[in-house]
Amino acid sequence: MRVPILKLHEYLLISIQVELDDKTALQFQEDLLTKIHDTGAKGIVIDLTSVDMVDSFIAKVLGDVVKMSNLMGAKVVLTGIQPPVAITLIDLGIHMRDVPTALDLEQGLDKLQLDLEG
Amino acid sequence: MRVPILKLHEYLLISIQVELDDKTALQFQEDLLTKIHDTGAKGIVIDLTSVDMVDSFIAKVLGDVVKMSNLMGAKVVLTGIQPPVAITLIDLGIHMRDVPTALDLEQGLDKLQLDLEG
Numbered sequence: 086m087r088v089p090i091l092k093l094h095e096y097l098l099i100s101i102q103v104e105l106d107d108k109t110a111l112q113f114q115e116d117l118l119t120k121i122h123d124t125g126a127k128g129i130v131i132d133l134t135s136v137d138m139v140d141s142f143i144a145k146v147l148g149d150v151v152k153m154s155n156l157m158g159a160k161v162v163l164t165g166i167q168p169p170v171a172i173t174l175i176d177l178g179i180h181m182r183d184v185p186t187a188l189d190l191e192q193g194l195d196k197l198q199l200d201l202e203g
Numbered sequence: 204m205r206v207p208i209l210k211l212h213e214y215l216l217i218s219i220q221v222e223l224d225d226k227t228a229l230q231f232q233e234d235l236l237t238k239i240h241d242t243g244a245k246g247i248v249i250d251l252t253s254v255d256m257v258d259s260f261i262a263k264v265l266g267d268v269v270k271m272s273n274l275m276g277a278k279v280v281l282t283g284i285q286p287p288v289a290i291t292l293i294d295l296g297i298h299m300r301d302v303p304t305a306l307d308l309e310q311g312l313d314k315l316q317l318d319l320e321g
Contacts, residue, residue, distance in 0.1 A: 089207055089220035091250070094309055098216070102207035132209070191212055 088113040090120050096197060097124065097159075098190065100132040105139070110146040117150060121159050128197035129154055132190045134165030144179045151184050160200060162186065164193035206231040208238050214315060215242065215277075216308065218250040223257070228264040235268060239277050246315035247272055250308045252283030262297045269302050278318060280304065282311035 086109050091098040097120055103109060120126065131147075139147070151161045164187045166174075174181065185200070187193040204227050209216040215238060221227060238244065249265075257265070269279045282305045284292075292299065303318070305311040 086204065087220060089218050089253075091209065091216055091218045091308060093211075093216075093312070098209055098211075100207045100209045102205060135207075190209060194211070 086112075087116060090116060092120070092124050092126065095125075095127045095201075096194065097121065097126045097129045098132070098194075099130065100135065100190065102135040105136065105143050107142055107146075110143050114146055114150045114153070118153055118157065121154060121157050126159050127201055128194075129159050129161045130164055130190055130193040130197065131161060132164045132193065133167065133170060134189065136165075136170060137167050139170050139173050141177050144174055144177050148179050148181060148184075151181070160185075160197060162193040162196050164189055204230075205234060208235060210238070210242050210244065213243075213245045213319075214312065215239065215244045215247045216250070216312075217248065218253065218308065220253040223254065223261050225260055225264075228261050232264055232268045232271070236271055236275065239272060239275050244277050245319055246312075247277050247279045248282055248308055248311040248315065249279060250282045250311065251285065251288060252307065254283075255285050255287060257288050257291050259295050262292055262295055266297050266299060269299070278303075278315060280311040280314050282307055 086103055088099060088101055088103060154161045162185045166186060185196055187196050204221055206217060206219055206221060272279045280303045284304060303314055305314050
């Protein structure tokens with residue numbers, strides 16, 4: 086199963102609405118990096134509204150994909166982090182310190198636009 | 204399996220990147236109508252770029268979902284229809300006469316914006 090990635094102008098929008106098992110998460114990582122390369126996207130919003138639980142592996146993959154995307158020149162905003170996901174991330178010591186977050190997809194996109202223009 | 208639906212302001216964006224079997228297509232139809240109801244979306248872009256084949260059932264479901272969405276007050280634009288899909292649709296006599304189409308997601312969204320503002 087693959088996580089769909091939507092290209093909108095210079096942004097990539099991803100709403101994770103499937104259950105993220107290990108294989109899907111790694112496939113998503115690979116797909117996203119390929120898509121950044123192919124499209125030259127400058128900004129990425131990963132919306133986690135529908136994700137109500139993460140384990141340590143998925144949390145690590147998410148953290149990694151943010152760092153990898155940054156390395157490739159694309160800014161990532163994580164949106165819609167649910168309370169249990171926030172709890173798990175902090176409990177696991179994954180602080181996502183330098184990762185901008187926002188409440189939902191719209192606000193995430195606004196944040197990216199402000200950032201890339203400013 | 205479900206087709207993810209992204210809400211962006213007053214629009215819903217759908218990029219179909221899974222294989223549409225009969226069950227998935229019907230689930231998508233139901234999910235989309237529910238989402239229109241929940242969000243009050245005015246416009247919908249269904250991007251078919253990754254769909255390289257449709258059968259008569261899927262084609263009918265797609266045609267139906269457009270009509271149903273219209274009934275609920277949301278305008279639908281189909282984008283990224285691939286040559287084999289266009290051939291199948293016309294061969295099947297599904298002309299989508301009143302359905303606006305566009306090359307890709309961006310142009311579909313532009314079309315909706317023009318339409319809803321105009």
